[in-house]
Amino acid sequence: MGMTMVEKILAKATNQAAVKAGDVLEPMVDMAMSHENGALVINQFSEIYKDTGLDAKVWDPDKIAIIFDHRVPAESSKTAGNQKKIRDFVAKQGIAKFHDIRGDSGGICHQILPEFGYILPGKVVVGTDSHTTSHGALGAFSFGIGATEMAAVWALGRVLNVEVPGTIKVVCQGKFKRHVAPKDLILHLVGKLTAEGANFKVIEFHGQTIEQMSTSGRLVICNMTVEAGATAGIVPPDGETIRYLQEEAGVKDKLDIIAPDPDAVYDQVITINVSKLEPQIACPHTVDNVKPIKDVAGIKINQIVIGSCTNGRLDDLAIAAKILKGKKVARQTRMLIFPASTRIYLQALKKGYITTFMEAGAVVMNSGCGPCLGIHQGALADGDVALATTNRNFKGRMGNPNAEVYLCSPAVAAASAISGVITDPRKGGK
Amino acid sequence: MAKVVFKVGDDVSTDIIYPGRFMATVLPTETPQFAFIDYPEFNAKVKNKEFPPQSIIVAGKNFGCGSSREQAASCLKGPDFVVVARNFSRIFLQNAINLGLKMVICPTIEANEGDELEFSADLVINKNSGKSFAIEALPKARQVIIDAGGLIPFTRKLLLDTKSRRGI
Numbered sequence: 001m002g003m004t005m006v007e008k009i010l011a012k013a014t015n016q017a018a019v020k021a022g023d024v025l026e027p028m029v030d031m032a033m034s035h036e037n038g039a040l041v042i043n044q045f046s047e048i049y050k051d052t053g054l055d056a057k058v059w060d061p062d063k064i065a066i067i068f069d070h071r072v073p074a075e076s077s078k079t080a081g082n083q084k085k086i087r088d089f090v091a092k093q094g095i096a097k098f099h100d101i102r103g104d105s106g107g108i109c110h111q112i113l114p115e116f117g118y119i120l121p122g123k124v125v126v127g128t129d130s131h132t133t134s135h136g137a138l139g140a141f142s143f144g145i146g147a148t149e150m151a152a153v154w155a156l157g158r159v160l161n162v163e164v165p166g167t168i169k170v171v172c173q174g175k176f177k178r179h180v181a182p183k184d185l186i187l188h189l190v191g192k193l194t195a196e197g198a199n200f201k202v203i204e205f206h207g208q209t210i211e212q213m214s215t216s217g218r219l220v221i222c223n224m225t226v227e228a229g230a231t232a233g234i235v236p237p238d239g240e241t242i243r244y245l246q247e248e249a250g251v252k253d254k255l256d257i258i259a260p261d262p263d264a265v266y267d268q269v270i271t272i273n274v275s276k277l278e279p280q281i282a283c284p285h286t287v288d289n290v291k292p293i294k295d296v297a298g299i300k301i302n303q304i305v306i307g308s309c310t311n312g313r314l315d316d317l318a319i320a321a322k323i324l325k326g327k328k329v330a331r332q333t334r335m336l337i338f339p340a341s342t343r344i345y346l347q348a349l350k351k352g353y354i355t356t357f358m359e360a361g362a363v364v365m366n367s368g369c370g371p372c373l374g375i376h377q378g379a380l381a382d383g384d385v386a387l388a389t390t391n392r393n394f395k396g397r398m399g400n401p402n403a404e405v406y407l408c409s410p411a412v413a414a415a416s417a418i419s420g421v422i423t424d425p426r427k428g429g430k
Numbered sequence: 431m432a433k434v435v436f437k438v439g440d441d442v443s444t445d446i447i448y449p450g451r452f453m454a455t456v457l458p459t460e461t462p463q464f465a466f467i468d469y470p471e472f473n474a475k476v477k478n479k480e481f482p483p484q485s486i487i488v489a490g491k492n493f494g495c496g497s498s499r500e501q502a503a504s505c506l507k508g509p510d511f512v513v514v515a516r517n518f519s520r521i522f523l524q525n526a527i528n529l530g531l532k533m534v535i536c537p538t539i540e541a542n543e544g545d546e547l548e549f550s551a552d553l554v555i556n557k558n559s560g561k562s563f564a565i566e567a568l569p570k571a572r573q574v575i576i577d578a579g580g581l582i583p584f585t586r587k588l589l590l591d592t593k594s595r596r597g598i
Contacts, residue, residue, distance in 0.1 A: 024571040040456035040500060048585045054593060071454065078454040130498045130521060146500040146525035147456075152585040160581075161571040195441050196492035200520050229495065229519060286441050373450035373497070394443040394496060399451055401468040 002261025004167040005234045006202045009141040009258070013124045021166040021265070026158045030123035030140075033065045035109050037128050037147055039082035042089050044151035058093050059157035065097035065118055066090060067109035072101045072368040075376035107341025107367040110134040110223065110309035114215070115341055117249035121237035122256035126153060131309050131391065133226045137218035138245065139237030139258070141202075144226065165231045166267040167202045168193075172209035174275030179425040181319075182217035183311055183389065183409035185209070186224040187280035189272065191290025199229030201267060204260065209274050210235055215244040216313045223310050224391050227287040236260060279424060282407035285395040293412065293424045303386040304329075304417045305398075306410055307338025307365075308372045311389035314344050314351075316410040321353035323414035323425060329361035330420030336378050337362050338370040362417070374399030387422060389413050431548045431557065432484045432512065434541050436472050440490035444502040444522065453499060458529070461501045462508035476509055484532070488541045489515035494522025500529070507531040514539055514547065514554060517566075527572045528581035535566040 003011065003018060011019045013027035034041050049056035058064060066086060074080035083101075090098045099105055099112050106112075110131055113119050121139030125132065128150045135142035145159070153159060170189060176182075189203075203225045210218070218235045225233030235241075236259050245251040279293040306312065306320050317339060329335045337357050339345035345367055348354050357364050371378030372390040379399030380386055386398055386405045393405035406422065415425035438446075452464040467473045475481060487506070493515035494502060503525040506513060512532040516539060526533050536554045541547060546557040555562045568576065578584035 037453070037456065037499065043457060044582065047582050048589070050586075052586060052590055054589055076454055082454060082456065128498055130496065132498075144498040144521050146498055146503070146521060146528060148500060148528040148581050149524060152581055155585055155589060160584075161574065163569060163571045195495055196517070196519070199492065199517070229492065231520060288441075373453075374445075375450050375453060379451075392443075392445070392496060394445040396445050396449045396468055397443075401449075 001265060002263035004202070004264045004266065005139070005204050005236055005258070005260045006141045006167060006232065007164060007264070008260065009122055009124065010164055012122065019164050021164050023164045025162050025164060026160055027124045027162060028158050029063065029126055029153050031063055031065060031113070031118055031125040032150060032153050033067065033109055033113060033125070033127035033129070033132065034150060035067050035129060036070045036079065036082055036086070038066050038086045040147040041128060041150045041154065042085060044148045045154050048151055048155055058095070058154045061094045062096065064095050064154065065113060066095060067099040067112045068101050068106070069108045069368045070373065071375050072106065072366065103342050105342065107343070108309045108312065108369060110219070111313065111340035111344070114138060114219065115249060115343060117245060117251040120245070120251065120253060120255060121241055122258050126150065126159060130226045131223050133230060133233045134219050134223040134309060136222040136232050136234035137215055138241055139235060141232055141234065143232045165200055165202045167204050168198055169204050169206060169266040169269045171269065171271045172205065172207040172274055173271065174209060174273045176274050176277065179411040180274070180277050180279055181409045181411060182213060182220040184277055184280040185272065185274055186221040187282050187290050187407065188277060190224060190227045190282070190288050191280070192270070193228040195227065195286055195288040196229045198225065201230055203228070203230045203233045205233065205235045211238065214315065215240060216315050219313070220310055227391060279409060279412050281412070281422065282393055284393055284404040284406065287391070287393060287407065293422065296406070297422050297424055299406070299422045300385060301333055301387045301416055301420060301422060302384040303378065303380060304333060304335040304413050305338070305371055305378060305386060305388035305390060306413050307340065307370050308390040309340065310391040311410050312338055312340030312344065314347050316389065317344070317348045317353045318351070320410045320414040321356045323411060324360040324362070324417065325356050327360055327418045329417045333417060333420040335362035335417045336371065337364045339367050342367050371398050373397065387413055387416050431546050432486050434488050434543050434545045434547060435481050435485040436487045437541070437543050438487070438489045441492045441495055442489055443496035444494055444499050445496055447494065447502040448499060448505050453501065456501065458504035458508065461505040465505035465509070479509070481509055481511070483510040484512050486547055487511050487513045488539060489513060491516040493518050495519040498525070500525045503529050503531050514541070524572070527568065527575055530580035533568065535568065536563050537566055538563045
């Protein structure tokens with residue numbers, strides 16, 4: 001019987017010829033990522049070792065990455081204290097893949113990991129962040145875990161009692177129409193599957209649309225698979241994966257290019273023709289409340305956000321700059337832009353996008369998670385409506401339970417910034 | 431037997447259970463003060479420790495969807511709630527098992543605030559409506575962690591067993 005991508009990766013990670021969905025395994029971990037919640041992981045790691053007489057050393061400091069992104073720079077003394085605690089731990093344990101608050105190597109964890117070549121195809125990746133699903137874009141089995149689970153990984157180097165997930169195969173055919181993007185595809189899919197439709201399952205992407213999609217686009221679709229409840233999203237690695245890793249991430253290692261077996265067993269197969277797809281909007285207060293843009297066009301927006309681990313990459317900023325060039329952000333609308341990493345920020349600066357944004361009236365912020373999860377920067381007032389290229393619109397998400405968040409692509413966000421209302425980029429702003 | 435003290439609907443996200451704006455608070459002993467804080471009446475009772483241990487929260491499907499933040503499980507573990515839901519989101523379920531928060535998967539549960547529920551091995555019995563509802567087992571793979579009282583004691587034992595096997 002053939003194996004899916006994830007079955008193949010897990011067979012290898014446990015030195016077995018074959019595994020199947022439902023098997024219980026303890027795969028070795030190749031990369032274990034945390035951000036500021038590393039402070040809680042450190043607490044739980046110390047708890048594990050308490051009164052054991054054992055030396056509390058992590059299993060392999062080279063396989064741990066810690067990236068500050070959720071609250072950068074610190075918004076409170078409490079956060080600053082957590083960050084300090086992590087810095088001390090990193091120094092003591094010899095963790096080199098540490099990205100502090102810096103203008104030359106900082107950014108959102110889900111951008112830093114691919115950008116610095118920390119993710120390789122065929123590997124097992126865990127992160128204390130639900131959007132760890134992103135890294136399936138490079139052909140890794142990558143999933144989110146909690147802080148205590150991560151503390152056990154730091155101690156043991158493996159994930160305990162993992163049930164091999166079943167896989168949903170999503171086949172995408174056709175070419176995107178102008179101003180329709182991978183974000184619209186994943187919003188459409190989440191709407192179709194619902195918020196729990198892929199719970200405990202992997203979504204494996206196939207088809208001509210995916211083969212022609214850049215790694216940046218693949219990161220968008222894998223990132224948001226968790227919004228359908230998926231354990232992971234994954235794209236079989238190919239020529240584009242090799243190009244990205246070698247040319248953009250500077251990877252020199254030999255790459256393990258594996259593909260699912262042609263007779264792999266899937267729980268479900270879904271086919272989507274993207275050439276028929278319109279821009280999609282996820283409406284308050286669940287990500288699966290997805291509507292075509294024509295149903296919500298004209299809704300007044302107080303705050304536009306472009307950024308996040310979903311849509312803060314260079315191609316996202318490029319499309320926004322193209323639409324905003326020579327235009328102005330509407331008077332009653334605020335526009336905040338967060339490049340996903342400082343590398344992207346510098347590239348956008350050189351290409352003139354940052355100038356375009358500022359001249360249009362947008363505020364360009366430092367790289368990080370920004371207002372996406374409502375911790376600091378860009379909180380909403382009661383009754384405010386936001387339109388964002390981020391990944392979640394839950395009640396309270398952007399810092400206020402009495403506000404509303406709509407989710408969209410960068411093209412929709414930019415066109416709507418000009419008009420101040422939800423606007424189809426194919427029709428243009430005012 | 432225990433009382434349902436709070437009822438919520440489907441797709442209750444971790445942003446509702448424990449909003450992101452309190453995420454700088456990480457210690458499990460400190461998180462309960464922010465449990466469901468955007469529901470001020472319920473939150474005030476949690477803060478004032480008005481609920482007896484094993485009080486029940488009843489939820490619809492996909493409870494705990496969204497973020498991996500463990501505070502969403504630890505803030506309910508502190509006051510020793512039992513969460514009965516139609517089903518749970520994966521990461522929340524694992525966090526709850528790891529921390530020893532009691533959960534019951536009951537795909538057809540019907541109960542209201544104030545109802546008394548009784549649990550047997552495979553049924554939830556609603557004493558007020560007289561109806562009973564089948565319980566779905568928690569993931570078998572994780573039973574050893576539940577039996578050990580959570581992932582911290584489980585991992586500690588694994589490390590100590592390895593040490594004694596090596597005869598260090």
